[in-house]
Amino acid sequence: MFRKSICTSFLFRKSFLRTTPQNFKHNVAIIGASGGIGQPLSLLLKLNPNIGELRLHDLKDIPGVAADLSHIETAVSVSHADGRDYGSTLKGADIIVVPAGMPRKPGMKREDLFNTNAQVVYDVAKGMAEHSPDAILIIITNPINAVVPIACEVLKDAGKLNPRKIFGCSTLDSVRTNTFVAGIIGADPKTVNIPVIGGHSGITIIPLISRSTPPACIEGEQLSKLITRVQDAGTEVVKAKAGKGSATLSMAYAASRLTFSMLRALDGEANIVESAYVLSDVVPEVKYFATPLVLGKCGIEKNLGLGKLSDAEQKMVCEALEPLKKEIAKGEKFVQDQKCGGKKK
Numbered sequence: 001m002f003r004k005s006i007c008t009s010f011l012f013r014k015s016f017l018r019t020t021p022q023n024f025k026h027n028v029a030i031i032g033a034s035g036g037i038g039q040p041l042s043l044l045l046k047l048n049p050n051i052g053e054l055r056l057h058d059l060k061d062i063p064g065v066a067a068d069l070s071h072i073e074t075a076v077s078v079s080h081a082d083g084r085d086y087g088s089t090l091k092g093a094d095i096i097v098v099p100a101g102m103p104r105k106p107g108m109k110r111e112d113l114f115n116t117n118a119q120v121v122y123d124v125a126k127g128m129a130e131h132s133p134d135a136i137l138i139i140i141t142n143p144i145n146a147v148v149p150i151a152c153e154v155l156k157d158a159g160k161l162n163p164r165k166i167f168g169c170s171t172l173d174s175v176r177t178n179t180f181v182a183g184i185i186g187a188d189p190k191t192v193n194i195p196v197i198g199g200h201s202g203i204t205i206i207p208l209i210s211r212s213t214p215p216a217c218i219e220g221e222q223l224s225k226l227i228t229r230v231q232d233a234g235t236e237v238v239k240a241k242a243g244k245g246s247a248t249l250s251m252a253y254a255a256s257r258l259t260f261s262m263l264r265a266l267d268g269e270a271n272i273v274e275s276a277y278v279l280s281d282v283v284p285e286v287k288y289f290a291t292p293l294v295l296g297k298c299g300i301e302k303n304l305g306l307g308k309l310s311d312a313e314q315k316m317v318c319e320a321l322e323p324l325k326k327e328i329a330k331g332e333k334f335v336q337d338q339k340c341g342g343k344k345k
Ligand SMILES: NC(=O)c1ccc[n+]([C@@H]2O[C@H](COP(=O)([O-])OP(=O)(O)OC[C@H]3O[C@@H](n4cnc5c(N)ncnc54)[C@H](O)[C@@H]3O)[C@@H](O)[C@H]2O)c1
Pocket: 031, 032, 033, 034, 035, 036, 037, 038, 057, 058, 059, 060, 099, 100, 101, 102, 103, 104, 113, 117, 120, 123, 139, 140, 141, 142, 143, 144, 169, 170, 171, 172, 173, 200, 245, 246, 247, 248, 251
């Protein structure tokens, strides 16, 4: 009798444990997981108790990365795959994070990566359309301004586009702005929050210093220098790494911040706001624009739009439109050309 009741209560406990918390665990796929960003990002995600399984994919070195990661004493399980078939990685994934593709070398612009990286994002989007069309997609691969349109066009052609679920990761621009402003005003960077809108290259990166929390009284030459530093921060790292790639550690942190915010929103936490480069009608002249977004259970719950801008910020938005239009058109043309047999360039 006693034995039976222990047994019953054990079984009850086991099924309770299996059903209740597991409902809140999510599967996250990382494509490009053995790269400079992929490895530290995988490490940060392995530490998140809201993740059930990390699915690591890369074309090279992935068994070693997966074995290494799997020894870390957290309950997040780790699986891995390689090759051009993304099926086993993407099937059942709730969030797909993509740091796959070539990084810059000194002297290169982000758009110089287009010819290599366009195909990578195209292939992943095809895989997503086939295997996990309901997942959230977070693209890190550059050039963000042009490759996010590629993913959206591929999904649209497959009849699977949900614009609420496709994110170009521009989080690093906010991370950098918070850090640089904190340095100027003498605050803890964790307490500073500044939205960055537009896109993710050169003058399309628009930090809204006028909306800083706490308020940052930065003006004149100091303000122009700060904005230029934020816009050139990627190049600052590329130069400092002297041919060994671009930002990886800060980018892994930034991508983990966006992924963790997304996980919290998926689990029903309210008022989670992150800026990202998304399909948007906020600025009628361009189809894609980064703005602050309220995240929810289905991805973007509400696009908060541009909000109040200073005159100088309004001017920066106007100046960003032409480069953004060009980069978006380039991404869309790539997909058109693929449909015509990949012949036209
Ligand atoms: N959005 C941002 O703010 C931001 C910041 C930093 C870097 N990036 C971009 O992220 C990308 C990755 O940078 P990195 O430093 O990690 O480069 P990396 O070369 O160190 O790693 C890239 C990884 O992607 C893998 N890969 C390439 N093609 C693949 C494919 N088709 N499928 C699966 N895996 C594939 C490679 O094998 C490699 O392991 C670059 O394009 C870089 O410009 C973006």
